[in-house]
Amino acid sequence: MPSFSHFLSTLADTKGVFIDAMLLTLKLTVVSVLVGIVIGLFFALLKISRVKILGWISDAYVYLVRGTPLIVQIFILYFGMSGIFLIPDFWAAALALAFHNGAYIAEIFRGSIQSIDQGQMEAGRSLGMSRSLTMRRIILPQAFRRALPPLGNQFIIGLKDSSLAAFISMNELFNVATTLGSNNFDEMTFLLIVAVYYLILVAILTIVVNLIEKRLAKSDR
Amino acid sequence: MAKEMIRIEKLNKSFGDLHVLKDVDLSVNESDVVCLIGSSGSGKSTLLRCMNFLEKKDNGKIIIEGEEITKEKHNINEVRQKVGMVFQHFYLFPHKTVLENIIEAPVMVKKIPKKQAIQEARDLLKKVDLSDKEDVYPSKLSGGQKQRVAIARALAMKPDIMLFDEPTSALDPELVGEVLATMKELAVEGMTMVIVTHEMGFAREVANKIVYMHEGTILEAADTQEFFSSPKDERTKAFLSATTIK
Numbered sequence A: 001m002p003s004f005s006h007f008l009s010t011l012a013d014t015k016g017v018f019i020d021a022m023l024l025t026l027k028l029t030v031v032s033v034l035v036g037i038v039i040g041l042f043f044a045l046l047k048i049s050r051v052k053i054l055g056w057i058s059d060a061y062v063y064l065v066r067g068t069p070l071i072v073q074i075f076i077l078y079f080g081m082s083g084i085f086l087i088p089d090f091w092a093a094a095l096a097l098a099f100h101n102g103a104y105i106a107e108i109f110r111g112s113i114q115s116i117d118q119g120q121m122e123a124g125r126s127l128g129m130s131r132s133l134t135m136r137r138i139i140l141p142q143a144f145r146r147a148l149p150p151l152g153n154q155f156i157i158g159l160k161d162s163s164l165a166a167f168i169s170m171n172e173l174f175n176v177a178t179t180l181g182s183n184n185f186d187e188m189t190f191l192l193i194v195a196v197y198y199l200i201l202v203a204i205l206t207i208v209v210n211l212i213e214k215r216l217a218k219s220d221r
Numbered sequence B: 001m002a003k004e005m006i007r008i009e010k011l012n013k014s015f016g017d018l019h020v021l022k023d024v025d026l027s028v029n030e031s032d033v034v035c036l037i038g039s040s041g042s043g044k045s046t047l048l049r050c051m052n053f054l055e056k057k058d059n060g061k062i063i064i065e066g067e068e069i070t071k072e073k074h075n076i077n078e079v080r081q082k083v084g085m086v087f088q089h090f091y092l093f094p095h096k097t098v099l100e101n102i103i104e105a106p107v108m109v110k111k112i113p114k115k116q117a118i119q120e121a122r123d124l125l126k127k128v129d130l131s132d133k134e135d136v137y138p139s140k141l142s143g144g145q146k147q148r149v150a151i152a153r154a155l156a157m158k159p160d161i162m163l164f165d166e167p168t169s170a171l172d173p174e175l176v177g178e179v180l181a182t183m184k185e186l187a188v189e190g191m192t193m194v195i196v197t198h199e200m201g202f203a204r205e206v207a208n209k210i211v212y213m214h215e216g217t218i219l220e221a222a223d224t225q226e227f228f229s230s231p232k233d234e235r236t237k238a239f240l241s242a243t244t245i246k
């Protein structure tokens, strides 16, 4: 194990490059989770639609994502997409992660939508609102609130999963750490350093999610 | 001849193997206050929900204001605007304030300007005696207040008919009176109402027609006076003596 003072001095010396990498990790995470939310909402709505085939499509997507390792998905999408059209590495990584996050977020939304009392839909319909209008105005706003804690959790999982983008040469946190570690023959120090940066990011995300939850909780209940 | 608002002919409805409504016939005239009574599981809620198309009938006719309503010829969303519904468990929208609950459908469905909708909502809140609660979220209201908001919300669509499914059954006893008073006021104003209820006193006082259901059929339908003073069917008599003792 490296000495504590060695750890601290290395941490200070590499601050610049790690902060850049941290920003890239954050960008990758935020983009992939936000796109994942859109994908997830789309597949959640397919799943609860009354058209059976749409439900099956949603099931198939979730099964594909949950049934294969993320690193396999990243490689397939990265090499698959770059073979078909020119796409910046960042977007290849972000979309691969979004595709992955989307499946878990779809399950989060499906659960939260189905947890809303049937009576809410009936009340909306009895007022002459259409099914889709009631979904949009009545059900989804409530479902989003309920989805927030698991979404926050998914954000943290997505943050850590983004380390796999190192394998398609994104200079995010994990890649920088392993590269510097092997260049300096000092892997352990850099692994400990990168752990600190992940912990900082998770702490920030946790605080932000808690703030949003508190803000929403104030308006009702 | 009063205008016929609802007419139901040979209505049948099953849930799987369970035949819940059996050849039900019913007629409701303008300004009628009809109380639907009967034991638990007799099909009262199902019948009421069929009138609002929340349940899909198997066969039979549902005629609203002279027009037989069919999926092919009618937009159910438009028909529902004429038929308001109040539920046992209120189903207020918890993420919206009292005022927002009331203006939601008028603004989103009828496209009434928001200003006007708010004005009308305030008038309705005054009517149900909740003017001071317009900016409150439903979770802060008592059961009786929630149900009065739900009534105001339904009235905001200016329906011709109001359906109530046990509107006071989920309330603490001391809160039942305020909701019944609101409903009575509506009845006096001439609203056409169909009410599923166990409140025999209210039925006796406010309804002009009583319909007694038993195992999916209407056993007896009569003017209130006649129904309570000289019930014809033995089962009606048994039901009445059981409920009035309580």
Ligand SMILES: Nc1ncnc2c1ncn2[C@@H]1O[C@H](COP(=O)(O)OP(=O)(O)OP(=O)(O)O)[C@@H](O)[C@H]1O
Pocket (backbone or CB within 6 Å): B015, B018, B020, B038, B039, B040, B041, B042, B043, B044, B045, B046, B047
């Ligand atoms: N969605 C449903 N699926 C299956 N069975 C149902 C459904 N809704 C109602 N039923 C059944 O239909 C029968 C009639 O139900 P309904 O709710 O109309 O009775 P009710 O007269 O309103 O009774 P209560 O006084 O308890 O409210 C009952 O046996 C009930 O279990």
Ligand SMILES: [Mg+2]
Pocket (backbone or CB within 6 Å): B044, B045, B046, B165, B166
């Ligand atoms: Mg019922």
